[in-house]
Amino acid sequence: MSYKLVKRMFCSSTIKKPPRQVCIVGAGPAGFYAAMHLTKNLDSVNIDFIEKLPVPFGLIRYGVAPDHPEVKNVINQFTKVARHANVNFYGNVTLGKDIQLHQLRQHYDAVLLTYGAEEDKVLGIENEDAGNVIAARSFVGWYNGLPSDKDLKIDLSCKTAAILGQGNVALDVARILLSPIDELRKTDITEHAVSALAKSKVKEVYLVGRRGPLQVAFTIKELREQLKLKNCSTIWRKKDFEHVEDVVPNLERPRKRLTELMLKSLNESGKSVDDLNSNYFKPIFFRSPKKFIVDSNHKVTGVELTCNKLVGEKLEDQKCIPTHEQEILNCNLVFRSIGYKSIKADNDIMFLNGLVPSNKGVVDDSNPDLAKLYVSGWLGTGPVGVILHTMGNSFQVAKVMCEHLTGADTKIKGGFQEIKKIISVNNNNFVDWDGWEKIDKYEIEQGKKLGKPREKICSIQKMIEVSRA
Amino acid sequence: MLRNIVKNITAKSLRAVGKNNGLPPSLSHQRSLASVSKTELALKAEKVKVTFVLKDGKRLETEAKVGDTLLDVVVNNDLNIEGYGACEGTLTCSTCHVFLKQSDYDRLPEEPCDEERDMLDLAYGLTDTSRLGCQITLTKDLDGLEIQVPETINDARN
Numbered sequence: 001m002s003y004k005l006v007k008r009m010f011c012s013s014t015i016k017k018p019p020r021q022v023c024i025v026g027a028g029p030a031g032f033y034a035a036m037h038l039t040k041n042l043d044s045v046n047i048d049f050i051e052k053l054p055v056p057f058g059l060i061r062y063g064v065a066p067d068h069p070e071v072k073n074v075i076n077q078f079t080k081v082a083r084h085a086n087v088n089f090y091g092n093v094t095l096g097k098d099i100q101l102h103q104l105r106q107h108y109d110a111v112l113l114t115y116g117a118e119e120d121k122v123l124g125i126e127n128e129d130a131g132n133v134i135a136a137r138s139f140v141g142w143y144n145g146l147p148s149d150k151d152l153k154i155d156l157s158c159k160t161a162a163i164l165g166q167g168n169v170a171l172d173v174a175r176i177l178l179s180p181i182d183e184l185r186k187t188d189i190t191e192h193a194v195s196a197l198a199k200s201k202v203k204e205v206y207l208v209g210r211r212g213p214l215q216v217a218f219t220i221k222e223l224r225e226q227l228k229l230k231n232c233s234t235i236w237r238k239k240d241f242e243h244v245e246d247v248v249p250n251l252e253r254p255r256k257r258l259t260e261l262m263l264k265s266l267n268e269s270g271k272s273v274d275d276l277n278s279n280y281f282k283p284i285f286f287r288s289p290k291k292f293i294v295d296s297n298h299k300v301t302g303v304e305l306t307c308n309k310l311v312g313e314k315l316e317d318q319k320c321i322p323t324h325e326q327e328i329l330n331c332n333l334v335f336r337s338i339g340y341k342s343i344k345a346d347n348d349i350m351f352l353n354g355l356v357p358s359n360k361g362v363v364d365d366s367n368p369d370l371a372k373l374y375v376s377g378w379l380g381t382g383p384v385g386v387i388l389h390t391m392g393n394s395f396q397v398a399k400v401m402c403e404h405l406t407g408a409d410t411k412i413k414g415g416f417q418e419i420k421k422i423i424s425v426n427n428n429n430f431v432d433w434d435g436w437e438k439i440d441k442y443e444i445e446q447g448k449k450l451g452k453p454r455e456k457i458c459s460i461q462k463m464i465e466v467s468r469a
Numbered sequence: 470m471l472r473n474i475v476k477n478i479t480a481k482s483l484r485a486v487g488k489n490n491g492l493p494p495s496l497s498h499q500r501s502l503a504s505v506s507k508t509e510l511a512l513k514a515e516k517v518k519v520t521f522v523l524k525d526g527k528r529l530e531t532e533a534k535v536g537d538t539l540l541d542v543v544v545n546n547d548l549n550i551e552g553y554g555a556c557e558g559t560l561t562c563s564t565c566h567v568f569l570k571q572s573d574y575d576r577l578p579e580e581p582c583d584e585e586r587d588m589l590d591l592a593y594g595l596t597d598t599s600r601l602g603c604q605i606t607l608t609k610d611l612d613g614l615e616i617q618v619p620e621t622i623n624d625a626r627n
Contacts, residue, residue: 037551070559077555221561221587254590386591388563391552392621 019046019086020405021415023108023371025095025345026115027051028058030377032078033391034112037398039084042405047087048108048416050099053147054091054431054463055439056082058116060387061456062146065172066187067179069453074387082433088416091431092464096346098427099419105370107418109410110401112374113349113356113363114394117340117383123164126291128336131155131299133292136163136173136337143176143193145456147463150192155299156200158332162303164289165337166209167217168386171226173335174205178232178279188447188454206329207283208303211320212310213244213262214251219386220258227265232279236266240285284329286310288322292334302330340383355382361397365404371413374401435467442466517612521548521567524620535609539602539616540565552621558603560584563592565602568617574598577605594619 022038024031027049035047055061057075064071082089093099095115104111120137122128132155141149161177163170176184181198209216227234241263248259286308293302307325312318341354349356356363356375363373376397377390423430431439439457446455457463515535519542522528529549533542540554543565556562566589569577577600581589585604589595607614 033552040549040551068561070556070561073557073559074555074562076557077552219587220590221584224583224587253595257586257590386562387555388591388593388621391555391564392593395551395621 017044018412019044020110021108021413022047022110022112022401022405023104023415023419024049024112024114025104026058026113026377026379027056027089027091028114028116028377029060029074029078029387029390030114030116030379030394031058031112032056032081033394034114034376034398034401035087036077036081037395038401039081039087041399041402045086045405046415047084048419049082049087049089050093050095050104050419051089051091052094052115054460054467055436056089056091062141062144064144065140065176066143066189067175067184069187071387089431089433089436090416091436092460093423093427093430094345098423101346101348101373102370103419103422105367105373107414108371109413110374110405111371112376112397112401113345113379114375114377115342115345115379117342117354117378119341119343120336121339121341123289123336123338125289127294127298127300128292129298130292130294131297132158132332133300133334133336136165136169136335137340139173139176139335140169143189143197145190145458147458147460150190150458154196155333156196156202159201160204160206160331161202161333161335162206162208162329162331163335163337164208164303165217165335165339166207166283167337167339168219168222170207170335170337171218171222173337174207174281175222175226175229177202177205178226178229178281180230183230186452188452188456190456190458191450192458202333203278204280204282206331207281208287208289208305208329209283209285210288210308212285213241214247214255214259215320216258216262220254220261223258223261226281227261229279229281231277232281233269234265234281234283235269236262236282237284238266241266286320287327287329290326293328299332300334301332302328303334304328340378342379342383356380361393361400372401372404429464431464431467438469439463439466442469515609517607517609517614519607519611520613520615521550522615522617523550524618533607535607537607539567539605539607542607543602550618553618554603560588560601560603563588563601564621566592566595566619567600567602567605568596568619569598569600570615571598573611573614574600576610578608579604592619593621 022045024035024047031049038045038047057078060072060075081087095101120135134154138149138152142152163173185194244259245263248256251259287305288308290304290306292300293304295301305327306322307327308320308322310318311321344351356379358375358380361374361376361380363375365372374397376394381393443454443456447453457466516532517535519533520528520530531542531546531548540558543550543553552564555564581600585601588601589599592599
C-alpha cells in the first residue's frame with residue numbers, strides 16, 4: 001500500500017480536494033477577466049482556455065486600433081493571469097469543430113463561453129455585395145492582422161469614402177483612413193495595410209448616421225481624437241444641429257459633454273482655412289442607406305440615402321422615421337459599420353436575438369450529468385460597451401461561478417487530459433502559452449527591423465511553425 | 470494619438486504616460502528598482518497614509534510615497550482591487566475610478582483635464598467627486614486620505 005493511499009485513508013479531512021476544472025472558450029478580455037476573478041477567489045481551480053486562433057487576447061489584439069497602444073496595456077494584466085500555474089492556454093482549438101460543447105461539459109465542472117461577436121451585421125439592401133462595399137470589421141481585421149482578413153480586397157484609389165454607422169468602430173476606420181501615414185508606420189499596424197494606405201487617395205470620409213447628433217454611439221474620447229487629427233478638417237452640416245443647443249442643459253453629463261464638443265467643433269468649422277492638402281471628415285445625420293449604386297462592373301459608385309426625421313415629444317423617447325426625401329452620396333468606397341453579431345459556434349448553444357440568453361451569466365444548469373454552462377462578454381450582453389463593461393460583466397459571472405464551484409462535491413473531472421484525446425483525432429496543432437510567448441517574441445523582433453513595436457504574423461500556419469521553433 | 474494626449478494634459482499625467490506606456494510589468498518593476506535618483510531618495514522619506522475603502526466595506530490601509538499616484542500605490546503595494554488600472558495610467562480606460570470626499574476633492578491641486586473627464590464619462594456611478602486614481606498624485610497634505618472604490622461588478626446594460 002503506497003504512502004499516499006495510507007495518508008488518504010487516515011487523514012482524508014486534511015487532503016486537498018482535486019481542483020475544480022473550468023473551461024473558458026475564447027481568450028479575449030471577457031475570458032481573461034473571468035479567469036482573473038476565478039484564480040483570485042477559488043482555492044483550488046484549474047482553468048483551461050480554448051481559443052480558435054493560435055494567439056490570445058481577442059479584440060485587444062485584433063480590435064483595438066493600432067494607434068491606441070495604451071489600451072493594449074491590459075495585456076500585461078492578462079499575461080499575469082495566464083502565467084498562473086493553474087491556468088492553461090490551448091490555441092488553435094475550435095469549439096464546434098475540434099471539440100463539441102457537450103464533450104466540454106462532460107469533462108469539466110464548469111464551462112464559460114466568452115467567444116464574443118465575430119461577424120458584422122448586414123444592412124440587407126440592394127447591391128450590398130458590390131465591389132468596394134467593405135465590412136468595417138474586415139477592414140479592422142485587415143489592418144490589425146487577423147489571418148482571415150489579410151487578403152481583403154479594397155481599392156483605396158478613390159477620393160471619397162462613406163462609413164455607414166456612427167460608433168467607435170466607425171471612428172476607428174475614419175481615423176485610420178485619414179491619419180498621416182507616418183504616424184501609422186510607428187504603430188503595430190500590419191505592413192500590408194501600411195503599404196496600401198500609403199498609396200491611398202482617400203481625402204474625404206463621410207460618417208453617416210441614421211439618427212441625430214444626440215444619439216451618436218461613439219464616445220467622446222474617440223471624437224476628440226478625430227477632431228485633433230493632423231491635417232484633417234471636420235465639416236458638420238449645420239442643419240443637423242437645429243434645436244440641439246436648446247436641450248444641452250438638460251442632458252446627463254456624458255451626453256452633454258459629447259454634444260458640447262460637437263457644437264464647439266461645428267462653431268469652429270467655419271474658421272478653418274482650406275488647404276489643398278487637407279483631408280476632410282464629414283459626419284452627416286438622419287440618413288439611412290437604401291441601396292448601393294453600382295457601375296457596370298458591379299463596383300460601388302454611391303449610396304442612395306433615405307432622409308429620416310425624429311418624432312416624439314420627449315427627447316429620450318424620440319424615434320427615427322423615414323421621410324419621402326432621398327439623397328445620393330457619391331463615393332467609390334463604402335464601409336458598413338452597424339455593429340457586430342455573434343455566431344452559434346456549436347449546435348447545442350441556445351441562441352436568441354443574436355446572443356446567448358442567460359440569467360446573470362448562467363445559461364444552463366438543468367442537466368445534472370453535464371457541467372453548468374455560463375456566458376460573459378459580448379456573446380452574452382450583445383456587442384456593446386467598452387472594456388470596463390466587459391470587465392464588470394465577467395467579474396459578475398465569475399462571482400456566480402465561484403459560488404457554484406465552492407458548493408457540493410461532484411465527480412472528479414478529467415479536464416484537458418480527456419479533451420486532448422478527442423481533439424488530437426483531427427488536430428495535433430494546438431498552441432500552448434509557451435508557444436504564444438515564442439510567437440510574441442518573434443513578432444516583436446520582426447517589428448524591430450521595421451521600427452515598430454510589433455509585426456504580427458498573419459498566417460495561422462506560420463504561427464504554428466513559430467510556436468514550435 | 471498619444472501625442473495628442475500628451476500635448477493636452479498636465480505634466481503629471483505626462484509622467485504617467487511616459488512611465489507606464491508599453492512597458493511589461495516585469496520591465497517597469499526593474500525600472501523602479503534600478504533608477505533611484507537623488508530626488509526619489511529624498512521623496513522616499515516622505516510617506517503618507519492612504520486608505521482605500523471597497524464597496525463591501527473592506528478597508529485597505531497602506532503607506533504610500535509622496536509623489537506617487539493612487540494607481541502607483543495600488544500596484545506597488547499589491548492591493549487587491551480587481552482589474553484596477555487596466556491601461557496603466559495612460560488615460561485610456563476608467564478602471565481606476567475612485568470617489569473622494571468633497572473636501573478632499575476640493576483640495577486637490579489640479580482639476581481633472583478634458584481627457585480625464587472623457588474617461589470618467591464612461592465610468593459606472595459617476596459622481597461630482599469622481600476622479601481617476603492615475604491622475605491623483607499624493608502630496609504631504611493628503612496624509613490620511615480616504616478613497617472609495619466603486620463596485621466593478623456591475624452591468625450597465627442590465
